[in-house]
Amino acid sequence: MNWPKSDADHLIASTAQMRSFENNLINRGMPVEALMEKVGQKLKDWFLERPELLLNGVLILVGPGHNGGDGLVLARELFLENIDVSIWCPLPITQSLTRRHQAYSHWLGIKELHEEPNVYCKTLWIDALFGLGQTRPLPEKIANLLKGREEKQPRRLISIDVPSGICSDTGKTFSNVAATASYTLTIGLNKQGLIQDIAIPYVGELIRLDIGIPQKVLKKDKQINFFKLAGDDLFSIPWPEPSSISSKYQRGRLLVVAGSDKYKGAALLALQGALASGVGSIKALLPQKMADNIWQVSPEIVVSGILGNSIDGESEIGEAILKHKLDRLDSLLIGPGLALANEKWSDIACQLEKFPGLLVLDADALNRLAFSTESWEWINKREGPTWLTPHLQEFYRLFPNLKDLSPLDAAPKAAKMTGANVLLKGAHSLIASPSGVRWQLVSTSSCAARAGLGDVLAGFVAGVGAIGFSIGGAMNDELLALAALLHAEAAKSCKKGSKASSIALALEKLVRHIQCPECVQRNI
Ligand SMILES: NC(=O)C1=CN([C@@H]2O[C@H](COP(=O)(O)OP(=O)(O)OC[C@H]3O[C@@H](n4cnc5c(N)ncnc54)[C@H](O)[C@@H]3O)[C@@H](O)[C@H]2O)[C@@H](O)CC1
Ligand SMILES: Nc1ncnc2c1ncn2[C@@H]1O[C@H](COP(=O)(O)OP(=O)(O)O)[C@@H](O)[C@H]1O
Ligand SMILES: [K+]
Structure with a gap:
């Protein structure tokens, strides 16, 4: 640490x-x-x-x-x-x-x-x-x-x-x-x-x-082994910097599985978060309607598959994930805005277990796992690292056996039980690693607690994780904490307002500032 x-x-x-x-x-x-x-x-x-x-x-x-x-x-x-x-x-x-x-x-x-x-x-x-x-x-x-x-x-x-x-x-x-x-x-x-x-x-x-x-x-x-993170810590942030000669595929390859007819905006917000991270390549599995239009708003995204659609507008992810070559990815995000379809976790479990890169589970991916017969125990079967980004309700849904513990005690316990890093979102979000180290964000801004911010965060952490994974293959525990801090600071300092898409732009600027302070000063 x-x-x-x-x-x-x-x-x-x-x-x-x-x-x-x-x-x-x-x-x-x-x-x-x-x-x-x-x-x-x-x-x-x-x-x-x-x-x-x-x-x-x-x-x-x-x-x-x-x-x-x-x-x-x-x-x-x-x-x-x-x-x-x-x-x-x-x-x-x-x-x-x-x-x-x-x-x-x-x-x-x-x-x-x-x-x-x-x-x-x-x-x-x-x-x-x-x-x-x-x-x-x-x-x-x-x-x-x-x-x-x-x-x-x-x-x-x-x-x-x-x-x-x-x-x-x-x-x-x-x-x-x-x-x-x-x-x-x-x-x-x-x-x-x-x-x-x-x-x-x-x-x-x-x-x-x-x-x-x-x-x-x-x-x-x-x-x-418990650390406070606030705005001043941005100055010493250990940003994962790929070598200057690395190509786009060596600067992190991310696949985002998000969105549904029920929650149309979530995929775009998660992709905006991913773009803000500066990750080299972003692919996406999206519902047909989003896939048809995404090129107009985010031409950088490559749509590499279409999600199924249930009669109730929920996304069916199994077939598209099974068809995808996961071994060419550094990070895979599943969750924002998928809604709860009647799919079995076991359909994708085997492929996700073998995926050696970083798996980020957010929102309805966490809910689907919580309602599956595999439950949280499945996470232990993963070969690669896993990050979980629940808010409090999602967390206790996935870990009902921890419901009597406070977030402070429950998050590190979940990390230990699963071997995953846990970002438990809240006013002062808590990050816990399986090694027992914890971080907590303070001095966050409550006016930024608005719908969609979690989607931006999920895309962003998955992007940062992809960059980190592409560099060393191994994940540093503090990388998730670092990504959460940047997101909170962007939310706090965003001059254009507090809606999620404005914050995604502020986040992109903040990352740019960390990567290249001179470019921002010259207003490039
Ligand atoms: N040792 C020192 O000289 C230092 C002391 N410090 C100060 O000392 C404090 C801790 O001092 P103490 O250990 O004396 O603890 P407290 O000053 O918190 O008081 C404890 C006393 O209050 C009683 N008490 C606690 N809850 C009660 C309640 N609900 N109803 C009735 N009585 C109650 C306890 O029985 C005990 O007698 C720190 O919070 C800090 O302010 C610090 O300034 C650091 C240096
Ligand atoms: N009171 C608050 N003060 C500051 N930040 C908050 C507060 N409540 C929630 N947040 C942050 O807002 C974001 C909300 O995420 P989430 O609950 O997943 O929302 P959504 O699913 O609508 O995107 C998280 O980053 C969380 O840490
Ligand atoms: K007091």
């Missing part, structure tokens, strides 16, 4: 891992007091850089543990900067360091509330109630207060480390109530629960405050 860098910015930690890093520092001699002071200083700097947040004063909700301690150091520092600060400590403080900070804050003269704060007040609330130490539902009075606050002053609250009420491992609330933050200032490393789709409404914008965990401590931990 070479990408992204295995540093504090990219590692995603579980609660136990975060605790173990902290303990490592403390056992080596770093005083707990110094660590808390460091956190407090970082918090102070962050707030002072944003004076608009402090205009109506600040109320810090202080919890019993070290999260409360962080809040008290922040309270002291802001007070010393002449900010209007008050604190509220609703529970008896249990950590002695936190108690000492409370005593000092009292001596300094920082205002302390003795009654519940008013949820209507315009003061900014800072949630330093509970952090990593959460294992149970919030006390009722705090739950009601946080609920009331969100109703009366939505998002006028910032959480330290973890929003109170959220599990830092799963991202779930302990009891359907949690602090709803505009920002969560998380300390040291990103905690895995905070980036899960389910936590996004509570976490708001996630900011990581660096506390200088030395690289040698991070490197030593072999357990860390």
Whole structure:
């Protein structure tokens, strides 16, 4: 695994891992007091850089543990900067360091509330109630207060480390109530629960405050195999670059099996995604109507077979696939817009098993496999690599035995069970490899969650995969993660709008930029 860098910015930690890093520092001699002071200083700097947040004063909700301690150091520092600060400590403080900070804050003269704060007040609330130490539902009075606050002053609250009420491992609330933050200032490393789709409404914008965990401590931990991917990682992307003398057939040969009379647009969108990847050659098996017209919109595509059509407008793929010479391909995408025909998976199973290139299964190919007698176990029979690109419903349909697991746990399990790489699509899509490495996309754009984007993604990953396969024959695990990141970034930055075909064009431009930055600068 070479990408992204295995540093504090990219590692995603579980609660136990975060605790173990902290303990490592403390056992080596770093005083707990110094660590808390460091956190407090970082918090102070962050707030002072944003004076608009402090205009109506600040109320810090202080919890019993070290999260409360962080809040008290922040309270002291802001007070010393002449900010209007008050604190509220609703529970008896249990950590002695936190108690000492409370005593000092009292001596300094920082205002302390003795009654519940008013949820209507315009003061900014800072949630330093509970952090990593959460294992149970919030006390009722705090739950009601946080609920009331969100109703009366939505998002006028910032959480330290973890929003109170959220599990830092799963991202779930302990009891359907949690602090709803505009920002969560998380300390040291990103905690895995905070980036899960389910936590996004509570976490708001996630900011990581660096506390200088030395690289040698991070490197030593072999357990860390979970990485965050965001826009900045595009600059270090290991794009698969064929040799400069390679012909179109040595730059990836892709076959796309997509579309039906029922879903007419999906094939074109998948082909647009494939074209954006820069793959050398694209062939397609299409329904007759699309095959007749595709040359007018995408003359680059070679139609190499026609799919059958059921009375209900679903595509029958068996015969066309069996007729095709698969051994001349690097990658084969099956799925977008096929609909569910009454075909047996066993008709094509043998040929697909022997196909040595990359097989990408998307949408209705996943559904057809899910409803077949072969089911997910069949994937293990494949000789070549397989990538699966389901959204959540497709995923659980294919892996019903994993339905009690969260996406975070289920995706790596599916990868291990099948030997396939899994891209589980969502707001923060998750990529899992059979080796146990996981990546998760963050800072994606929700306005791009529109129909057809998955088709573009499927075509794009299959194209990138074909290029990768044509170079080495073996697939790098990170290639699927890389393709998913590019797609998400194109969706985010597309100036022409958020519809799938606009995003396919933005994706093509982004790839061009990575392949040849000078060409884009010269506007060629
Ligand atoms: N060791 C340190 O000095 C550092 C501590 N840090 C801070 O410390 C936090 C972790 O501190 P702690 O381990 O003290 O944990 P917390 O501050 O999350 O608090 C745990 C305490 O709250 C109680 N508690 C948890 N959930 C409760 C509930 N629902 N109702 C009532 N009581 C509840 C627990 O019994 C325990 O006493 C981190 O989140 C972070 O904010 C970090 O700043 C890094 C450095
Ligand atoms: N809330 C969201 N924020 C950002 N991206 C999202 C969100 N929801 C879905 N996506 C992305 O949108 C795409 C949708 O794919 P998919 O569900 O297959 O749609 P379709 O089948 O309509 O093309 C995926 O890339 C997914 O990661
Ligand atoms: K908190």
